[in-house]
Amino acid sequence: DLGAAKKEAGPFVPKYEDYEKVYNAVAKALEEHDEYEDGSYGPVLLRLAWHASGTYDAETGTGGSNGATMRFAPEGDHGANAGLKTARDFLEPIKAQFPWITYSDLWILAGVAAIQEMQGPIIPYRPGRSDRDMSFCTPDGRLPDASKEQKHLRAIFGRMGFNDQEIVALSGAHALGRCHTDRSGYDGPWTFSPTVLTNDYFRLLLDEKWQWRKWNGPKQYEDVSTKTLMMLPTDMVLTKDKGFRPWVEKYAKDNDAFFKDFSAVVLRLFELGVPFTVAEDQRWTFKPRVSST
Numbered sequence: 080d081l082g083a084a085k086k087e088a089g090p091f092v093p094k095y096e097d098y099e100k101v102y103n104a105v106a107k108a109l110e111e112h113d114e115y116e117d118g119s120y121g122p123v124l125l126r127l128a129w130h131a132s133g134t135y136d137a138e139t140g141t142g143g144s145n146g147a148t149m150r151f152a153p154e155g156d157h158g159a160n161a162g163l164k165t166a167r168d169f170l171e172p173i174k175a176q177f178p179w180i181t182y183s184d185l186w187i188l189a190g191v192a193a194i195q196e197m198q199g200p201i202i203p204y205r206p207g208r209s210d211r212d213m214s215f216c217t218p219d220g221r222l223p224d225a226s227k228e229q230k231h232l233r234a235i236f237g238r239m240g241f242n243d244q245e246i247v248a249l250s251g252a253h254a255l256g257r258c259h260t261d262r263s264g265y266d267g268p269w270t271f272s273p274t275v276l277t278n279d280y281f282r283l284l285l286d287e288k289w290q291w292r293k294w295n296g297p298k299q300y301e302d303v304s305t306k307t308l309m310m311l312p313t314d315m316v317l318t319k320d321k322g323f324r325p326w327v328e329k330y331a332k333d334n335d336a337f338f339k340d341f342s343a344v345v346l347r348l349f350e351l352g353v354p355f356t357v358a359e360d361q362r363w364t365f366k367p368r369v370s371s372t
């Protein structure tokens with residue numbers, strides 16, 4: 080009697096192999112949908128995972144990737160989240176294929192896949208996030224404002240529990256993707272290879288000459304030699320502040336050090352505020368679909 084057998088098997092409890100299938104589905108979709116700008120949804124998927132996590136407030140324990148509350152109007156409509164519907168919609172067919180995974184675990188797993196498939200370091204992962212209703216939406220203003228300076232960066236990232244070194248390592252994500260005038264108002268990519276993770280962001284910050292761009296948009300920098308790259312005011316602050324600059328110099332010189340520190344800090348970011356039942360030494364790693372060599 081199949082019905083009885085099924086009953087005895089109990090509720091479906093997903094295992095490593097099940098999450099691996101989801102990882103592989105995200106990686107495959109990234110590869111297949113190369114029609115998107117610069118050839119990859121990777122950057123915008125990483126931004127979704129970051130904005131889901133970066134609302135964390137250590138003092139109250141609110142926000143963070145547990146909940147996926149950006150699905151709802153108050154938080155989804157925050158100015159900082161403009162354009163992230165693109166990433167959420169990209170993941171809908173995968174959610175439909177694997178309905179057992181929560182949105183909040185899926186968004187973070189997609190962030191892991193985006194980093195790894197863009198040839199970045201391995202990011203260990205554990206599931207355990209549950210979806211919560213709109214009453215858990217965080218207030219506006221928890222994510223960084225690109226027009227501001229070091230005091231703001233330290234206040235925002237300090238609230239999540241990050242120090243100067245971690246702020247700089249995290250900022251290396253701006254090797255990837257670009258700014259959009261119809262999302263943030265800013266315009267252009269930071270590097271010449273916006274779909275491959277490297278330490279180029281740090282190298283360009285130090286090696287290029289930067290000047291204010293003359294245009295009608297928000298204040299941003301352009302590189303003097305090609306005028307095709309950009310830096311936000313908050314990016315440039317990393318080269319000017321005494322606490323930040325040594326880390327920019329270190330990561331510009333040493334891609335391995337950047338990858339090691341980036342992996343460690345992204346892992347922490349992605350786990351902020353999550354009540355895991357899986358222990359820290361039980362995290363999983365997934366094999367990239369692309370090879371980095």
Ligand code: ZEM
Nearest residue numbers: 122123126129223224225249252256257258259262263313
């Ligand atoms: Zn970003 N980021 N970010 N960031 N970010 C943008 C794009 C991307 C800041 C910021 O204001 C902006 C981190 C930190 C900080 C990514 C990842 C991470 C954009 C452009 C802005 C304005 C949005 C647009 O117009 O589409 C500020 C002020 C930060 C403080 C340090 C951290 C941390 C990140 C991940 C770990 C990524 C991947 C993008 C590119 C998105 C895309 O669509 O191409």
